[in-house]
Amino acid sequence: MKNVFKFLGLALLLFVLFILIKTFTFTSQQLQVEAVSKVDISxxxxxxxxxxxxxxxxxxxxxxxxxxxxxxxxxxxxxxxxxxxxxxxxxxxxxxxxxxxxxxxxxxxxxxxxxxxxxxxxxxxxxxxxxxxxxxxxxxxxxxxxxxxxxxxxxxxxxxxxxxxxxxxxxxxxxxxxxxxxxxxxxxxxxxxxxxxxxxxxxxxxxxxxxxxxxxITQKLVPGVDPDLAFIGVAEKGSTTIELTVELAGGHSSQPAPETAIDILASGVAALKEHPMEATISEAMHGFMDQVGPELGFVNRMAFANRNIFKPIIISTYESASGAGNALVRTTTAPTIFEAGIKENVIPYKARAVVNFRIIPGQTADDVMNHVVSTINDERVQAEFYGFNTNxxxxxxxxxxxxxxxxxxxxxxxxxxxxxxxxxxxxxxxxxxxxxxxxxxxxxxxxxxxxxxxxxxxxxxxxxxxxxxxxxxxxxxxxxxxx
Ligand SMILES: [Zn+2]
Known part of the structure; x- marks a missing residue:
């Protein structure tokens, strides 16, 4: 028993050592160049x-x-x-x-x-x-x-x-x-x-x-980075829009069926919001972490230096930071149009929603469509590409x-x-x-x-x-x- 503890203790020590070595050898890769003198602009x-x-x-x-x-x-x-x-x-x-x-x-x-x-x-x-x-x-x-x-x-x-x-x-x-x-x-x-x-x-x-x-050039927009930080975009997200429609017998609102077109569509859209596509650290984000990581304080530097180990923490930090932070790590889901009904006492036979997705590199518009269909998982909801689509x-x-x-x-x-x-x-x-x-x-x-x-x-x-x-x-x- 004692030996098992000894072994575990040693393994933990090696693990910590590994993380520390990776952290301390994660040093600045910033290009060192002198600034040029400013020419006059009239x-x-x-x-x-x-x-x-x-x-x-x-x-x-x-x-x-x-x-x-x-x-x-x-x-x-x-x-x-x-x-x-x-x-x-x-x-x-x-x-x-x-x-x-x-x-x-x-x-x-x-x-x-x-x-x-x-x-x-x-x-x-x-x-x-x-x-x-x-x-x-x-x-x-x-x-x-x-x-x-x-x-x-x-x-x-x-x-x-x-x-x-x-x-x-x-x-x-x-x-x-x-x-x-x-x-x-x-x-x-x-x-x-x-x-x-x-x-x-x-x-x-x-x-x-x-x-x-x-x-x-961002100024104090990245937590933990004091100097001005210029981002060079090496990739851009795609955009795809999917139109969802439900058609079901309508009727008088005094005796609604257990489920109406609006109910079904609302559940579908709610499911999409609840189950977004999987978050990931894209190649461009790896590039960002390689360059910015060594400039950060110890904790963040350790996380970026050992991102295989800390990936879940890094992703959840981005997800919860802001809309823009979340957009950097995943294909986003944004319902932009939601419509049904014309009168307060008539159950509409048709409900329609339009959802815009901004696609992260590595995924495609077809992946988004497959995700939408399987997440909603209800044949009464028709899903079709709508408007302008780009990978x-x-x-x-x-x-x-x-x-x-x-x-x-x-x-x-x-x-x-x-x-x-x-x-x-x-x-x-x-x-x-x-x-x-x-x-x-x-x-x-x-x-x-x-x-x-x-x-x-x-x-x-x-x-x-x-x-x-x-x-x-x-x-x-x-x-x-x-x-
Ligand atoms: Zn512009």
Missing amino acids: EAAIARFSEALRIKTISHEDPADFDSSAFENFNALLSANYPLVSSTLDRKTFNRYSHLYTWHGTDESLKPIVLMGHIDVVPIASHDQWTNDPFSGAVKDGVIWGRGTIDDKFSVIGILESIEMLLAENHQPERTIYLAFGHDEEVGGELGAVPIAKYLVDQGVEAEFVLDEGYA PSPVSPMDSEGYNIINKTLKQTFDGVLTAPNLVIAATDSRHFTGVSQNIYRFVPYHINESNIQSFHGIDERIPVEDYKDAIRFYRQLILNSN
């Missing part, structure tokens, strides 16, 4: 950004609301405000308002790069709640205000500004640089990113990397030349920033570019924190002038580094 550049913000290039849900004159004005602004870009780069236009610029490189043997952004913005829901008019482009106390300041005129205009600067300095890239600017990202990209990507594929273009929006993107490598160039540029532009790959939980235009490159990254150089995170698609979208200047510096440095 006030005129800020004025040009404001001008772009004043144009109401809104993507409405209803195509009938499309205001072509705004997009015409934006086309004119692109030509007028960036004369060197206009005279040096080729520009091919798709469906009148989406553009592909080509800056030919000197070395044809190098693969090109693609920088993306979108011209359109989402509509304004609560105009009167904005501190400054959303289409004023106002600059007050060092802050630029307006719809599009972060999503995503920031990228389009920031990229053009950086290239105009480089052209004025007589810079000539070795790699060809494509700029892909769609005008309908907020409504799916069918008229912009889709034909641009198809054109590039048809031309046989294989890019070294593609950079689009998706993640940013998760492939996971881009975290050690490619493209990743390294973006990573290095980040470190050079933002002194002391930590970087890590991560999974993008929303959809971007870059999902249409999987045929153009295996190396698709999603990052925009602005700071996101507790005070501005709600402004994205919401009220008081704004950016500090310094952030915008750093964005121009980032894109400029990125182009220099891609040589």
Whole structure:
């Protein structure tokens, strides 16, 4: 008996030792690069950004609301405000308002790069709640205000500004640089990113990397991480929507049957919420933990260093942290439409619900459908795919030349920033570019924190002038580094 205890004690000791060794050898993998000195950005550049913000290039849900004159004005602004870009780069236009610029490189043997952004913005829901008019482009106390300041005129205009600067300095890239600017990202990209990507594929273009929006530099949004932490999106979730319908004899509400269409549908939806798809640590999240883990305090570092052992704890921490935390570790379930009935004393014969799922890499829309059918497990509930469906993107490598160039540029532009790959939980235009490159990254150089995170698609979208200047510096440095 004594020997058994001795053995167990020894095993436990070895186990603890193993965990500690893994923890202490889990050391920083952050790239060590000196920051570069900041180039001057003129006030005129800020004025040009404001001008772009004043144009109401809104993507409405209803195509009938499309205001072509705004997009015409934006086309004119692109030509007028960036004369060197206009005279040096080729520009091919798709469906009148989406553009592909080509800056030919000197070395044809190098693969090109693609920088993306979108011209359109989402509509304004609560105009009167904005501190400054959303289409004023106002600059007050060092802050630029307006719809599009972060999503995503920031990228389009920031990229053009950086290239105009480089052209004025007589810079000539070795790699060809494509700029892909769609005008309908907020409504799916069918008229912009889709034909641009198809054109590039048809031309046989294989890019070294593609950079689009998706993640940013987070400030104190990750518990336990004090320095600014930039996320480079290496994958994005898919989205599928399933419509559930139940049809059953209705009748007078004075004598209801034991189960009505509404009861059955409600149970089905409740079952889906109660039994979500299984949580997992995706490849992108492993990348995140590899880079961020060593920067954390002892307990978190130990968990990330020994994630095979602590996986259930890590997952449950994410699940309970927030909606966004839960979205990082699983395919989410969100009922978005629920309807039945027309009168208070009539039992409807039909009930309908629509449920949107955001799919984690490794699972597919078909997996979601199978899960829905088996979880509801009731033949009276019909399940069908509905609307727009897309599988998760492939996971881009975290050690490619493209990743390294973006990573290095980040470190050079933002002194002391930590970087890590991560999974993008929303959809971007870059999902249409999987045929153009295996190396698709999603990052925009602005700071996101507790005070501005709600402004994205919401009220008081704004950016500090310094952030915008750093964005121009980032894109400029990125182009220099891609040589
Ligand atoms: Zn966007």
